[in-house]
Amino acid sequence: MTIAEPLQVIAQDGSTAGFQVDLSNDALLHCYRTMLLVRAFDDVCLKLQRSGRIGFSIPNKGVEACQVGAASALEKTDWIFPSYRDFGMALYHGVKPVEMMHNMFGNDRDSARGRQMPVHFSFVQPIHFVSISSPIGTHIPQAVGAAYAMKLRGEKQVCLASFGDGGTSSLGFHSGLNFAAVWKAPVVFLCQNNGYAISCPSEEQTASESYAVKAKAYGMPGVIVDGNDLLAMRKVVKEACDRARAGGGPTLVEAKTFRMGGHSTSDDPTRYVPKELVESWAKKDPVARFERFLASRKLWTPEKGALLAEDCTREITAAVGEAEATPAPVLESIFSDVYATLPPHLRRQGQAAFDLAARVGDAAAGGGKFPL
Amino acid sequence: MPTLTLVQAVNDALKTAMRRDPTVIHFGEDVGPKGGVFLASDGLTKEFGKARNFDTPLSEDGIIGTAIGMAMNGLKPVAEIQFQDFIFPAFDQIVSEAAKLRYRSGGQYTAPMVIRTPYGGGIRGGLYHSQSGEAYFCHTPGLKVVVPSTPEDAKGLLLASIEDPDPVLFLEPKALYRQVKGEVPEGFYTTPLSTLRTVRTGKDVTVFCYGAMVPVCSKAAEQAAEKGIDCLIVDLRTLLPLDEEGVLEAARQTGRVVIVHEAPRFCGFGAEISAMIAENIIEYMEAPVARVTGFDTPFPNTLEHHYMPDARRVLDAIEHVAKF
Numbered sequence: 058m059t060i061a062e063p064l065q066v067i068a069q070d071g072s073t074a075g076f077q078v079d080l081s082n083d084a085l086l087h088c089y090r091t092m093l094l095v096r097a098f099d100d101v102c103l104k105l106q107r108s109g110r111i112g113f114s115i116p117n118k119g120v121e122a123c124q125v126g127a128a129s130a131l132e133k134t135d136w137i138f139p140s141y142r143d144f145g146m147a148l149y150h151g152v153k154p155v156e157m158m159h160n161m162f163g164n165d166r167d168s169a170r171g172r173q174m175p176v177h178f179s180f181v182q183p184i185h186f187v188s189i190s191s192p193i194g195t196h197i198p199q200a201v202g203a204a205y206a207m208k209l210r211g212e213k214q215v216c217l218a219s220f221g222d223g224g225t226s227s228l229g230f231h232s233g234l235n236f237a238a239v240w241k242a243p244v245v246f247l248c249q250n251n252g253y254a255i256s257c258p259s260e261e262q263t264a265s266e267s268y269a270v271k272a273k274a275y276g277m278p279g280v281i282v283d284g285n286d287l288l289a290m291r292k293v294v295k296e297a298c299d300r301a302r303a304g305g306g307p308t309l310v311e312a313k314t315f316r317m318g319g320h321s322t323s324d325d326p327t328r329y330v331p332k333e334l335v336e337s338w339a340k341k342d343p344v345a346r347f348e349r350f351l352a353s354r355k356l357w358t359p360e361k362g363a364l365l366a367e368d369c370t371r372e373i374t375a376a377v378g379e380a381e382a383t384p385a386p387v388l389e390s391i392f393s394d395v396y397a398t399l400p401p402h403l404r405r406q407g408q409a410a411f412d413l414a415a416r417v418g419d420a421a422a423g424g425g426k427f428p429l
Numbered sequence: 430m431p432t433l434t435l436v437q438a439v440n441d442a443l444k445t446a447m448r449r450d451p452t453v454i455h456f457g458e459d460v461g462p463k464g465g466v467f468l469a470s471d472g473l474t475k476e477f478g479k480a481r482n483f484d485t486p487l488s489e490d491g492i493i494g495t496a497i498g499m500a501m502n503g504l505k506p507v508a509e510i511q512f513q514d515f516i517f518p519a520f521d522q523i524v525s526e527a528a529k530l531r532y533r534s535g536g537q538y539t540a541p542m543v544i545r546t547p548y549g550g551g552i553r554g555g556l557y558h559s560q561s562g563e564a565y566f567c568h569t570p571g572l573k574v575v576v577p578s579t580p581e582d583a584k585g586l587l588l589a590s591i592e593d594p595d596p597v598l599f600l601e602p603k604a605l606y607r608q609v610k611g612e613v614p615e616g617f618y619t620t621p622l623s624t625l626r627t628v629r630t631g632k633d634v635t636v637f638c639y640g641a642m643v644p645v646c647s648k649a650a651e652q653a654a655e656k657g658i659d660c661l662i663v664d665l666r667t668l669l670p671l672d673e674e675g676v677l678e679a680a681r682q683t684g685r686v687v688i689v690h691e692a693p694r695f696c697g698f699g700a701e702i703s704a705m706i707a708e709n710i711i712e713y714m715e716a717p718v719a720r721v722t723g724f725d726t727p728f729p730n731t732l733e734h735h736y737m738p739d740a741r742r743v744l745d746a747i748e749h750v751a752k753f
Contacts (some may be wrong), residue, residue, distance in 0.1 A: 089516065136502070138498075168537055169532075169534060169535050170535050170725025172532055172533055179533065179535070179538065180537070180539075180604075187501070187538060188533050188534035188537065190525060191528075192521055192525050195494065195522060195525060195526050197491075197494070198490065198494025198497075199495070199497045199526065200495060200498055201491075201494070201498060202494065202496055202499040202502070203498035203502040204498070205495060205498070206498070206499045206503055208501040209454075209466055210503075216498075228521070229494055231488075232488040232490045232495075233491065233494065233495075235486050235488065235491065236488070236495055239486055245635065372478070395571050396571065396573075397539070397593075397594035397595055398622065399671065400670035401670070401674065402671070402673055405672075407470030411598065417724060
C-alpha cells in the first residue's frame, strides 16, 4: 500500500491528459447538474433559514464533487450510510428535491414526519440512503453489518460509509474499520477530509500523517484522492467498490477537500478559518473545475451553465412551495413508530395529550431557534 | 419434556430459532467454538457454521453497531454482550441508534435484533461482573427489556424476542443459569412479551420481582406463610413495555406491595412501580410501598451477599407492610 499525492484526473485547467472517461456525455451532464442542484439547494435553504422559515441547514459548497463523484460509482442496489453533508449522493441517484424539502420543513410528508432536525434525511428509494443521526461515526459499524448481510447472501452489493475528518476519531470508526477488515466486508469507507470538524482543524484531530494511513493498521488499503475532482473521486471509489464486490474487502478513501462555508447555518467560520485558506481553496472550486473539463469536451458554455443553474433554482423553489404548503405532522405522530405496534402506555399518554388539547387548546409553538 | 437449566434453555432457544429461520445469526465475544463464557452458545458453530455463529473482535460498540446494520438489511441478529457490565461502550448504539431508528425514519429502517447479556450478582464478580443495569435501558423509548427467571420462560421469551420487530435487550440472570432447572417444551414456542407471570397466589401482600430475585422472593414467601402472611408473587418478565394494567391489578388485590430488585434503589425500576401505584390506585393501598433493592453503592465483591436482597430482607419488608 502506498500513500502518494492525492490522485487527480482533472487538472485545474480542466484537462485530463488522455484519461479514459467512462461516462457518457449525458452522464457527465447529470453529474454537473447534480452539483448545481446541491448548490441551489444550499442557497435557497440559507435564505429560508435566515428568514426564519426553516430552523437549520448544512452547506455543501466546496464538497459537491466529492459527493457526486463517489455516488456515481455506486449502483442503485448499493447502500449509502451518509453523514449530514452528503445529500448530493441522494440527488445523484434520483431522490427528488421536494422529498428533501419536506424534511427541511419537518412536515407531515417528511419520511421522519418532522421528528428530526432538518438535513437528517432518510430514503429507501431509488437507493438506500440510510436515515441520518447526529452522533458522529455511529453509522460506520452499521454499514459494516449491512455489508455482512450482503456478503452472507452472496449479493454483489456494497455499502458506502461516508464521514468527515472528525469522524475518524469516533468509536465507530475504529470498530467499523476493524470489523470490516476482519470480515472482509464489502464496504467503502469515505473520509471527506474538509479540513475542519466544526472548528477543530486536522492538526488537532490527528497526529497521523494522513487519514488514509490509518487504513494500514486495520489491514486494508488506504487511498488519498483529490476530493474536488469529480472524476478522480469516481475512479477511486469505483475501484474500491469493484474490489469489495469481488470479495477483496474494504477500502478507506480519504478525499481531500474543503468546506467553503460554515459547519451549519449556526456556525461562523470566520472565527476559526484563516481567510487566506479560504481564498486558496476558492481557486480549486470543484464545480468550476468540472465546467472547464466539460468545456474542453464542448459540453459547456457560460450561457449553458447559467441556464442550467436557473433551472435548478426553479426546481428547488418549486419544492419549497410544495413543502411549505404541506401541513405539520399530526399530534399522533409523536407516539407512532416508537414500536411496530403502539403499546398501551403510549396509547394512554397520547390520549391524555389529545384530551388536554381538546379541553384547554393546543400547546403553543415555541420560538426556539437552533442553537440558542 | 426435557428438564433443562436456564442456560441450557437459552441454548435450546438459539438452536430452535436458527433451525427454523436461516436469517437468525448469533455472535459476540468468545461465543464461537468455545460456546461463550457460560456455554450459552455451546454447539452453535458446529451445527450452523462460522458464518452464523461467530466470535467478534473485542468491541461492544462494534458488536451492536454491526448488529444494527445486519438488522436493517434483512438478518435477525442475536448479539451477545459477555457481561452486562461491558455493554456501556455500546450504549450509544443501543440508545441513540437501535432504539430510535424506526422513529427517525418513519419506519423506513428498523432494527429487529436481540441483545443477550448475563446480568446481576451472586457469582462473586465484583463491580464489573455483577451489575443490573435495566433502569438505564428502561428509560429508553423504542427498546424492549426482557428478564426471564425460569428455563421455560427463558426459551419462550427469547424466541418471542427474536420474533419481535423491535430491538430487545434480553437480560439473563446469570446467578440462575445453573441454579434453576425446569421442564422446557421441545421445539418452537413463544411466551408473549409484556405479560406478567403469577409465581404464587396470595391475598395479603403483593411482591413484584424479576430475574434472579424471583426465587429469593419465593423463599421469603414460604417463610412468610409460616408466619401467616399469604403472598402474591408477580414475575414482571418484561420490564419495557410493562403490563401496567396487570401490575396495578395485582397491587389492588392486596393493597400491600413490596418491590424487589438487585439494582440500586435511586431511580431504579421499583421507583416506577411505586409511582404508578401512587398515581393510579393510592386509594386501594393499606400500607406504604416497600422497596428491597441493592444499595446505592457500586456492587461489592466479598460482601455481595449483604448487597443483594436475600429472603431475610424480603421477609422483613413483607412483615413490615403486612403489619402496617
